[in-house]
Amino acid sequence: LRAFISEDNEGRHLLIHKDKLTEYMISNKYQPAVIFITSLLALALLFWVADPALIVNGILLGFVFALGAIGLSLIYGILKFAHMAHGDFMTFGAYLAFFVVSTIFGNKIIDSDGIGPFTFDYPILIAIPISMIIVGLVSVLLDFVIYRRLRMKRSNVVVMSMASLGVAIALRAVVRMLWGTQPEHYPRVSKMFYQLPLEIRIPPDNIFVAAISIILVIGLYFFLKKTRAGKAMRATSDNPDLAKACGINTERVVQGTWFLGSAMAATAGVLLAISQAQLLPFMGWKLIIPLFAAVILGGIGSPMGALIGALIVGLAMEVSTGFISPAYKPAIAFLILLLVLIVRPQGIIKSGN
Amino acid sequence: MDISNVLIYLSGFIILAGIYGIFSLGLNVHWGFTGLFNIGVAGFFALGAYTAAILTSQTPDPQLFEDHLFGGNLAQLLDFGFDFWFFVGLAASAIVCAVAALIVGVITLRLRDDYLAISTLGIAEGVRLTFLNESWLANGNRGLYRIPKFLGDLVSPSNYDLLYALTVLLVLAVLYFIIQRAVNSPWGRVLRAIREDEMTAAASGKNVARFKIEAFMLGAAVMGVGGAVYTHGVRFIDPFAFEPFMGTFVIWVMLIIGGSGRNIGAILGAFIVWGIWSGTQFIPGSGGEARFLHFDLANIRYFLIGTLLIITILIKPDGVIGEFARIHTAIRRLRYRNLEHNPEED
Numbered sequence: 019l020r021a022f023i024s025e026d027n028e029g030r031h032l033l034i035h036k037d038k039l040t041e042y043m044i045s046n047k048y049q050p051a052v053i054f055i056t057s058l059l060a061l062a063l064l065f066w067v068a069d070p071a072l073i074v075n076g077i078l079l080g081f082v083f084a085l086g087a088i089g090l091s092l093i094y095g096i097l098k099f100a101h102m103a104h105g106d107f108m109t110f111g112a113y114l115a116f117f118v119v120s121t122i123f124g125n126k127i128i129d130s131d132g133i134g135p136f137t138f139d140y141p142i143l144i145a146i147p148i149s150m151i152i153v154g155l156v157s158v159l160l161d162f163v164i165y166r167r168l169r170m171k172r173s174n175v176v177v178m179s180m181a182s183l184g185v186a187i188a189l190r191a192v193v194r195m196l197w198g199t200q201p202e203h204y205p206r207v208s209k210m211f212y213q214l215p216l217e218i219r220i221p222p223d224n225i226f227v228a229a230i231s232i233i234l235v236i237g238l239y240f241f242l243k244k245t246r247a248g249k250a251m252r253a254t255s256d257n258p259d260l261a262k263a264c265g266i267n268t269e270r271v272v273q274g275t276w277f278l279g280s281a282m283a284a285t286a287g288v289l290l291a292i293s294q295a296q297l298l299p300f301m302g303w304k305l306i307i308p309l310f311a312a313v314i315l316g317g318i319g320s321p322m323g324a325l326i327g328a329l330i331v332g333l334a335m336e337v338s339t340g341f342i343s344p345a346y347k348p349a350i351a352f353l354i355l356l357l358v359l360i361v362r363p364q365g366i367i368k369s370g371n
Numbered sequence: 372m373d374i375s376n377v378l379i380y381l382s383g384f385i386i387l388a389g390i391y392g393i394f395s396l397g398l399n400v401h402w403g404f405t406g407l408f409n410i411g412v413a414g415f416f417a418l419g420a421y422t423a424a425i426l427t428s429q430t431p432d433p434q435l436f437e438d439h440l441f442g443g444n445l446a447q448l449l450d451f452g453f454d455f456w457f458f459v460g461l462a463a464s465a466i467v468c469a470v471a472a473l474i475v476g477v478i479t480l481r482l483r484d485d486y487l488a489i490s491t492l493g494i495a496e497g498v499r500l501t502f503l504n505e506s507w508l509a510n511g512n513r514g515l516y517r518i519p520k521f522l523g524d525l526v527s528p529s530n531y532d533l534l535y536a537l538t539v540l541l542v543l544a545v546l547y548f549i550i551q552r553a554v555n556s557p558w559g560r561v562l563r564a565i566r567e568d569e570m571t572a573a574a575s576g577k578n579v580a581r582f583k584i585e586a587f588m589l590g591a592a593v594m595g596v597g598g599a600v601y602t603h604g605v606r607f608i609d610p611f612a613f614e615p616f617m618g619t620f621v622i623w624v625m626l627i628i629g630g631s632g633r634n635i636g637a638i639l640g641a642f643i644v645w646g647i648w649s650g651t652q653f654i655p656g657s658g659g660e661a662r663f664l665h666f667d668l669a670n671i672r673y674f675l676i677g678t679l680l681i682i683t684i685l686i687k688p689d690g691v692i693g694e695f696a697r698i699h700t701a702i703r704r705l706r707y708r709n710l711e712h713n714p715e716e717d
Contacts, residue, residue: 100485167685176408176484180623181684183410187620188677194670303615307496310489345504352493359486360478 057326071218072336078220080332081228082293085286086305087312087324088235089279095319096255096275097165099178103186104283104309105302106193111153111284112291112301113193118145119204138206138223138292146288150281157280158273160185166269186303193299202297227289231325234282238321251275255319307348308335311355330354379529382536384649389539390601392641394622396546396634397593402623403631404554405586406566408484411491413618414498415468415591419598420608421502422467423460424515427603457521461542461599468595469588476584495619503610514609521603535604542600543638546593551634553589562586563632616673621648624680630690639691647679648672 090104119141164185168178242248253261254271262268283302290305291297312331316323331351338350394412401407479490502509509515520531521538553559561582564572573579602608612618621644629640651672683690 100488164681164685173688174484176406176488177684177688179408179485179488180627181681183620183623184677184680184684186677187616188674188681191670191673191675191677195674199670307489307493314486314489343504346500349493349497349500352490352497355493356478356490359482359490 057330069337069340072340073333074218074220076333076336077329078224078228078293078332079336080329081224081231082286082290083305083308083312083332084231084325084328085227085234085289086283086302086309087316087328088231088238088321089282089286090309091313091316091319091321091324092238092251092275092282093279094313096251097178097272099175099182100310101279102179102182102306103189104279105304105306106186106189107153107157107280107283107302108287108290108305109193109297109299109302110156110189110287111149111280112287112297113197113202113299114149114152114284115142115145115288116197116202116204116291116297118148138204142204142288142292146285149288150284153284154277154281157276161273161276166272169272190299190303197297197299199299203295204291204297206295221293223292227293230285230289234285235321235325238278238282242321247271247274304348307355308332308351311351311358314355315358379532382532384645385536386532386539386604387649388642388645389536389543390597390604391622391625391645392543392638393539393546393597393600394594395625395629395637395641396543396550397590397597398622398626399631399634399637400550400554400562400586400590400593402626403633403637404559404562404566405583405590406484407480407583407587407590408488409491409587409590410488410615410619410623411493411495412594412622413613413615414491414495415471415594416598416601416618417495417498417502417610417613418471419464419468419595420602420613421509421515421598422464422595423599423602424518424608425509426463427456427460427519456519457603460602461596464595464599465592466595468598469592472588472591473584476587480583480587481580492615492619495613495615499610499613499618502613512610514607514611518602518606518608520606539600539604542596546596547634547638550589550593554634558582558585620680621676624676624683626690627680628683628690630692632689633692636690636692643691644676644679647675651675 086104086108089107090101093101093104164181165178168181240248242252250261250266250271251274253264253266254268258268261271287302290301294301308328308331312327313324314327315330316325316327331354334354335347335350339347394416397415398409398412401409475491475494479487479494482490503512506513521535554562561572561577564575564577565579565582569579572582605612622641625640625644626637627640628644629638630636
């Protein structure tokens with residue numbers, strides 16, 4: 019192909035036209051289809067280059083990131099500042115679920131066989147909504163105490179980001195004070211991995227994680243597109259002043275965003291803890307760079323974009339371990355982030371106006 | 372209580388508070404004067420510290436320095452009468468950090484504020500990961516030890532801390548005067564103009580990108596010096612010292628609490644926060660098995676630092692020394708007046 023392009027004048031001409039066509043299509047309504055096809059092609063290319071097991075792991079890792087990235091993208095899109103405490107909301111959610119399971123239900127070890135192929139039992143399914151609601155309410159409270167006052171002072175977004183750093187530090191300290199710094203885990207039973215051809219092994223829990231994140235992305239997509247509240251959110255995201263002028267209660271929208279975004283962070287934290295099989299006070303903070311990479315790659319404010327971005331980041335991080343030391347996995351996420359910021363800062367999916 | 376014990380404690384305190392004061396000064400050039408949201412201080416911290424450590428503690432020629440193969444005090448061999456290598460280390464750290472800042476700045480300084488923050492955070496983590504994993508470079512996670520004492524053979528070991536505390540204060544004072552001169556020059560006025568309104572600065576014919584990069588380099592060089600002073604102060608460094616909390620966020624809290632935009636405030640903030648931080652290190656942890664309400668009080672210091680940052684931002688955004696508050700409000704008033712005249716500008 020390369021020879022064809024460099025030698026044949028005619029061919030090069032054709033290619034230029036193709037470029038224009040792609041640009042036109044990307045800027046237009048065919049966008050999702052184009053992205054879908056390109057990602058399929060990229061995936062096919064990846065399967066050719068890299069170890070298939072790494073690719074499958076990468077996709078599963080991407081689904082774990084996706085849950086956190088969706089909430090972060092929502093908050094980033096509507097509140098317009100980089101929410102540095104998102105990872106720690108995840109940690110907090112995971113530990114709250116741990117509290118529900120181990121202290122309220124009081125089971126530290128599972129005596130049953132767990133649900134179906136999964137390593138956990140029903141208490142965790144009750145713990146997830148409880149933790150979602152509590153983390154959501156905490157974030158609304160924090161907004162009331164901190165961010166609302168900064169908004170009223172018309173503070174710079176950077177100052178809000180800095181305040182969220184303070185929240186991140188304080189929240190992590192709370193987790194460390196309440197639950198200590200030693201690794202914990204949910205009560206679990208060991209289960210067989212799914213064996214696929216090509217030596218691919220999938221932990222059943224990750225299927226659960228992927229299913230939940232797909233459901234949440236689709237749910238959020240339709241919520242934003244179809245419901246009144248979702249439309250109000252998008253309007254506020256586009257132009258807060260205009261939205262206010264149209265009679266939208268923007269403060270209510272902001273509170274809703276906090277609740278929704280943080281509740282998703284809590285879910286993400288629990289699922290992260292399930293898929294890693296351990297809880298640590300630092301586990302959420304460590305994800306902050308991959309999460310931001312996914313959000314910015316996908317385009318701020320777009321749940322679908324966050325999912326695609328997270329999948330790409332997860333894939334890149336896993337596949338990179340085939341070539342360089344796994345210790346550099348976080349750096350790969352950061353390199354993607356830097357590349358996107360330089361080449362296409364608006365992300366692959368522009369948030370639709 | 373013995374007076375010499377107090378002196379030893381005090382000099383230990385001054386060493387670390389002074390070192391953090393240097394970082395706070397450097398960050399003040401970035402954030403306080405230019406408005407660059409750099410949350411990757413730890414990256415420059417690590418670069419400066421490792422540069423100084425590698426330069427001063429490893430022998431370039433095993434034949435010549437056979438007795439000191441594993442990092443003796445090179446100053447003893449050089450007959451300069453004073454510790455030459457310490458200053459070489461300081462200068463080299465500053466240069467390395469300035470060059471790194473140039474590279475990083477060219478890539479990231481044209482980004483939006485929040486993107487710049489995430490990028491610098493990532494770069495700092497990248498630097499830390501490199502030092503952690505490339506064991507040929509700096510002994511990986513085992514860290515570098517046997518870093519020589521500055522003027523170590525001049526005084527007895529029990530008085531060494533006092534000597535080093537004076538050194539730190541001297542370096543801090545020199546940097547303070549350099550930065551003070553820089554920011555009070557016309558160059559510094561341009562930086563403040565960029566901080567307040569980038570568009571206006573550009574419209575006045577200032578090359579905003581260039582000034583930003585220069586400020587980024589100056590601040591990074593100061594942080595590099597801080598790293599070098601840190602290296603000789605603790606004389607043992609490993610990558611865990613440069614994690615985001617101790618490497619970046621504590622310094623941010625210091626700057627914000629002390630008062631960004633004012634050098635003396637930056638130094639004061641470092642001493643206040645380090646006082647709180649080291650004053651709470653004696654709070655005992657409960658230990659034992661981690662369950663709910665394990666209530667490990669030892670971690671309350673982190674909580675304190677985080678909440679202090681939030682409270683300062685909310686209640687006293689100009690920090691303890693808020694001299695710039697007057698100017699800020701004047702500018703804000705001016706802006707609002709303009710807004711009243713032509714509201715479509717907002």
